[in-house]
Amino acid sequence: MIVPFLDMRSMLAPDDQLIREALWRVVDRGVFILGEEVTAFEKEFRDYLFPKGEGEVVAVNSGTDAIKLSLLAAGIGPGDEVITVPNTAIPTAAAICSVGAVPVFCDIDAQTWTLDPESLRDCLSSRTRAVVPVHLYGTPCVMDAIECFAREHGLIIVEDVAQAAGAWWDGRACGTLGNFGAFSFYPTKNLGALGDAGAIAVRDPGLAEKLRWLRNYGQSDRYHAQLHRGENSRMDEMQAAVLRVRLKRLEQILRDRRKRAKLYRTLLSEFAPVSLQQHPAASRVAPHLFVIAIDSVVKGRDEVVAQLASKGVQALIHYPLPLTHQPAFAGSKCHCPVAEKVCNSILSLPFYETIPEHHIEYVVECIREVL
Numbered sequence: 582m583i584v585p586f587l588d589m590r591s592m593l594a595p596d597d598q599l600i601r602e603a604l605w606r607v608v609d610r611g612v613f614i615l616g617e618e619v620t621a622f623e624k625e626f627r628d629y630l631f632p633k634g635e636g637e638v639v640a641v642n643s644g645t646d647a648i649k650l651s652l653l654a655a656g657i658g659p660g661d662e663v664i665t666v667p668n669t670a671i672p673t674a675a676a677i678c679s680v681g682a683v684p685v686f687c688d689i690d691a692q693t694w695t696l697d698p699e700s701l702r703d704c705l706s707s708r709t710r711a712v713v714p715v716h717l718y719g720t721p722c723v724m725d726a727i728e729c730f731a732r733e734h735g736l737i738i739v740e741d742v743a744q745a746a747g748a749w750w751d752g753r754a755c756g757t758l759g760n761f762g763a764f765s766f767y768p769t770k771n772l773g774a775l776g777d778a779g780a781i782a783v784r785d786p787g788l789a790e791k792l793r794w795l796r797n798y799g800q801s802d803r804y805h806a807q808l809h810r811g812e813n814s815r816m817d818e819m820q821a822a823v824l825r826v827r828l829k830r831l832e833q834i835l836r837d838r839r840k841r842a843k844l845y846r847t848l849l850s851e852f853a854p855v856s857l858q859q860h861p862a863a864s865r866v867a868p869h870l871f872v873i874a875i876d877s878v879v880k881g882r883d884e885v886v887a888q889l890a891s892k893g894v895q896a897l898i899h900y901p902l903p904l905t906h907q908p909a910f911a912g913s914k915c916h917c918p919v920a921e922k923v924c925n926s927i928l929s930l931p932f933y934e935t936i937p938e939h940h941i942e943y944v945v946e947c948i949r950e951v952l
C-alpha cells in the first residue's frame with residue numbers, strides 16, 4: 582500500500598465546483614488586484630476571528646509577509662531583538678531578519694513542544710522588542726503566560742498562526758490574542774489557497790491602516806505615498822475568491838482533521854516507544870500536522886522514517902534542524918536543550934482532512950512493526 586503524506590486533490594474535491602465558479606467570477610469581472618473579493622474575504626475572516634467586531638483583517642500575499650509587515654508596522658528594525666522558538670519553519674526567522682532585527686531563540690516545553698514561557702526571561706535584553714510565539718502543528722501556545730511577560734516588559738506580540746487557523750485559546754481565536762496575528766494560506770495549511778496568500782489580524786485600527794499602506798507600496802491611495810518604506814504584498818483576487826469558498830467550510834475541515842487526529846491518538850495510546858504532543862487545557866486545537874516523537878533508545882528517528890518509506894508510508898520531519906543549527910542563524914543567542922532533543926526525535930505522519938481511515942490504521946500497524 583502507498584500512503585502519501587497528503588493528497589491535495591482530494592482535499593480540494595469537496596469545493597471543486599465552487600472554486601471553479603469563484604475563479605471564473607474573477608476572470609469575468611476583470612479586476613485582479615485589491616478588488617471586491619479581497620474586501621469581502623477580509624470582512625468574512627474578521628467576522629470569523631473577531632465575532633464581537635473588535636478587530637480587523639488585512640490580507641497580504643504570504644504568511645512570511647504577514648510577520649514581516651507586522652514587525653514593520655510596530656516600528657521594529659535594525660538593532661532590535663525578537664524572541665521566537667528554534668523549532669519552527671524557516672520563514673518565522675527569515676521574516677524577523679528581513680526587517681533588520683535579530684532573532685533570539687527561546688526554549689520549548691518538553692510536553693507541548695511550543696514556546697516555554699519560563700524560558701523567556703533568559704532571552705530578555707535591553708534590545709528586546711517583540712515575541713513571536715508559534716502555534717506549532719495547530720496547537721495554541723500557553724498564551725496567558727506569554728501575554729503576562731510581554732505586558733510586564735512592554736513587548737509586542739506577533740503570533741505566528743500560520744499552522745493554526747481555527748485554533749482557539751480560552752475562548753478567543755489564535756491570531757487575535759497578540760498585537761498581530763500572522764496567518765498563512767499556503768495551499769497545504771488548514772485554510773489553503775491555490776497559491777501564496779496570507780493575512781494579518783490586528784485589533785488597533787491605526788495599525789490596520791498602516792498595514793494597508795505597507796502592503797501597497799506605502800500608498801494610502803493611488804499616487805499618494807505615506808510611508809518611506811512600502812512593499813508589494815497584496816493578496817490577489819483569485820486567491821481571495823478561493824479562500825472565501827474554503828473559509829465557509831473551515832469548521833467542517835477542522836472537524837474532519839480532529840476526527841482523524843483522534844483516531845491516530847487512540848491507536849497509538851499506550852504504545853510506549855511513541856509520545857505525542859500535549860495540548861494545554863484552555864485550548865481548542867486546529868490539527869495541522871500529526872507529529873510523533875520516537876524514543877531514541879528503541880530506534881533512531883531517521884531509521885524509522887526510512888523503514889516506513891520501504892513500506893510505502895511517506896513520513897516527513899517538521900523540522901529536522903533547529904534554526905539555531907542553520908548556517909543562516911548560527912551564532913544566534915540561544916539556550917535550547919529541549920528544542921534540540923525534540924527535533925531529533927520527531928516525525929510527521931501522513932495527515933490531511935480526507936485521509937482514509939484505513940491509511941491511518943495501516944500507518945500505525947507499520948509503526949508498531951518497525952518499533
Ligand SMILES: *Cc1c(COP(=O)(O)O)cnc(C)c1O
Binds near residue numbers: 669744765777
Ligand atoms: C507556512 C509557515 C510560514 C510561512 O508562510 P508562507 O505563507 O509560506 O510565507 C511561517 N511560519 C510557519 C510556522 C509556517 O508553517
